[in-house]
Ligand SMILES: Cc1cc2nc3c(=O)[nH]c(=O)nc-3n(C[C@H](O)[C@H](O)[C@H](O)COP(=O)(O)OP(=O)(O)OC[C@H]3O[C@@H](n4cnc5c(N)ncnc54)[C@H](O)[C@@H]3O)c2cc1C
């Protein structure tokens with residue numbers, strides 16, 4: 001696959017001046033919409049996770065007419081519900097030296113200096129309000145006996161700034177946003193469309209003006225128009241088939257927007273989470289994450305000698321390698337995710353992995369149980385231990401857990417400016433669906449923070465500035481018809497192939513290809529192989545997929561096939577992006593670019609930019625570079641040793 | 642292992658529906674129940690049959706989307722488990738397994754095992770929230786909350802809205818679900834200002850949706866994947882009576 005290089009992106013709309021003042025400056029300069037006019041403006045919000053749910057609720061409260069969509073049967077089921085560990089905020093309630101500046105610094109550094117300073121600073125500022133908002137909504141965060149909020153520390157940070165609700169933080173935060181959303185639905189400001197999937201974007205007069213959706217129950221294709229469109233459709237980790245994402249997560253919404261002109265930022269940045277339950281068989285449909293907070297007390301090890309097949313309890317201390325503690329004494333088991341994941345891969349590549357297939361390492365609680373007692377460990381991690389036992393049939397109190405890295409989060413997504421607006425005017429993108437704020441690697445407990453910052457605080461301000469220019473008049477009928485034609489054409493094509501393979505079987509094969517060549521470690525050779533194979537596989541898909549049923553009524557196989565079709569195109573762009581970035585950074589490890597002791601080697605002179613890809617005229621991608629300047633954080637080689 | 646499945650097939654809301662028998666072979670004990678159904682569906686697609694429709698998403702026991710009645714029990718016989726977290730190692734080789742959708746008038750069947758649980762959202766719309774606009778919240782530490790209350794509120798708040806309680810109840814009552822939300826918010830200082838109006842409105846909505854009354858049978862808590870306790874129903878009744886006075 002070829003690409004060309006286009007004009008660099010020069011203006012990200014971030015105000016100039018001291019970084020502490022930029023958000024205030026932007027808020028003050030944003031035009032306001034008068035309350036009577038808000039009622040006349042419609043905003044479509046696709047997605048009801050933390051980002052979309054909080055945005056739709058807030059926009060509704062502000063007085064806009066909101067139309068909200070999700071593919072599940074209720075907004076409460078969005079994938080955000082699954083987040084376990086917690087949410088960061090620079091409250092410094094512990095007095096352990098935390099501050100907005102430190103959270104900003106940790107996030108920029110954790111992202112391996114590939115995130116925008118202005119955005120990250122704002123995120124750290126707003127984090128403080130998120131906790132206040134959630135508590136006021138009745139989110140039952142963990143508390144101390146004195147009645148104040150409890151916090152814990154998370155991978156990549158040395159202060160205790162993570163707020164949590166047992167192992168179900170995402171659930172409780174999402175229910176808070178969901179309840180706020182339901183309140184607006186009852187108030188009539190938000191019109192909710194559940195079991196509706198967005199399949200294309202309507203652009204008219206150069207602006208995003210609506211969406212084409214399929215009612216998943218009746219099969220009907222509907223057009224919904226608005227003055228602005230917000231995409232909050234989550235990440236695309238399911239391109240790998242096996243991931244910790246919910247089964248339905250997909251790329252269709254953002255990929256369709258990309259096809260219509262929205263740039264795609266850093267598609268190759270994928271976060272691999274170090275503590276997931278290893279794959280157990282061919283039939284496997286997804287992987288389950290074990291919260292990173294387990295690494296606060298659990299110790300990670302493998303046998304010293306390759307091929308040591310004794311039961312873990314029979315391996316004496318002297319024959320164990322606590323490799324994280326050995327290689328990274330300062331952070332030990334709490335090194336950031338990219339480091340922990342790669343270290344696990346390395347020991348398994350040396351043949352020292354444990355469990356079936358040798359793709360696993362131990363996460364051992366024996367010391368913690370001896371030190372704190374079983375009760376204390378159970379109190380802290382009980383539900384996670386139970387989940388582990390349920391899935392593996394092994395008891396983690398008496399036998400160390402087996403864990404292995406798995407695809408977890410995508411830092412790439414649609415490119416947005418400081419206002420969270422994409423390159424299509426009127427199309428805003430929030431939460432995991434955009435590329436912003438995390439750079440090449442996301443620190444734990446930061447995605448929830450970003451989703452809610454975007455939805456409750458940032459978007460409602462910046463979108464107002466855009467909407468102040470509205471209403472934007474009639475939407476061209478030809479524009480709607482064209483989008484409708486695309487959607488019905490694709491569905492018709494899928495149903496008419498009548499081949500001999502299921503969409504899932506293609507998805508599995510694509511996923512394996514991506515994991516092997518665009519996963520934890522990438523090489524030029526592997527990426528070239530993938531770029532050769534993906535088009536072949538896509539061709540076979542379009543000639544040999546079998547989609548049962550018709551376009552009417554509930555047809556889950558059709559839904560899946562449509563999503564897989566888009567994953568093919570995205571997969572290709574991911575590999576191209578990974579191939580062109582001949583440096584290692586964060587979640588992108590190019591084997592050709594490493595230090596002598598095997599750590600990621602960045603190339604700041606060559607690659608300190610965001611790669612924003614445009615869908616070119618004939619499908620040839622065009623690369624636009626947004627240079628990253630670091631005024632407040634000095635770029636340094638990350639070291640956790 | 643090999644299993645005989647008897648699955649409820651229903652083309653749409655208007656269809657009468659019937660049980661259809663399928664054989665599945667090569668089931669691994671490590672598979673989840675939904676993965677076992679995936680295997681069946683892959684085969685049905687290739688054979689030109691209509692795959693079995695069922696709801697699911699997270700497959701981690703947290704989104705509340707999956708749910709079916711397995712051998713007569715909502716989410717299957719293993720206690721405190723969602724269908725997606727139920728694994729085949731709990732079944733015997735050669736067993737016959739019956740699979741049906743939630744059955745309750747306020748949960749109409751959409752297709753096969755998929756039902757419409759929109760009535761739950763409408764119960765929340767009636768008052769299952771705290772009215773707090775974004776940007777107006779006081780500092781989170783300005784109101785301390787007793788740890789016991791925070792923990793108990795959390796226990797009630799873990800309801801995933803799956804609807805198993807309704808499916809298991811002989812009266813088709815939604816009291817466990819509704820009581821869980823009323824208890825969660827009622828235990829926190831933030832929930833106090835709207836406590837009375839919330840209890841009245843949510844209970845009223847539950848009745849409007851056609852859910853039955855609670856007669857303390859306890860089937861709901863027995864199948865609840867999150868172990869929500871019957872106490873939440875008592876709490877709901879107390880709040881309701883107090884508010885109705
Ligand atoms: C297992 C797990 C644990 C995690 N733990 C943590 C943690 O502890 N801390 C943390 O900070 N982060 C965590 N994360 C990451 C975090 O949960 C996600 O990044 C975040 O929740 C994404 O939120 P979102 O609102 O952007 O998208 P989502 O919650 O994924 O919501 C996407 C929404 O878009 C809708 N949608 C998608 N496509 C369409 C379409 N085409 N048409 C209509 N609707 C559509 C869906 O229905 C859904 O409502 C975790 C992630 C996983 C997988």
Ligand code: SF4
Nearest residue numbers: 800801803804806865
């Ligand atoms: S109370 Fe239990 S069974 Fe009922 S909806 Fe909630 S989690 Fe499901």
Ligand code: FES
Nearest residue numbers: 698700705707725
């Ligand atoms: S699929 Fe989410 S709870 Fe079962």
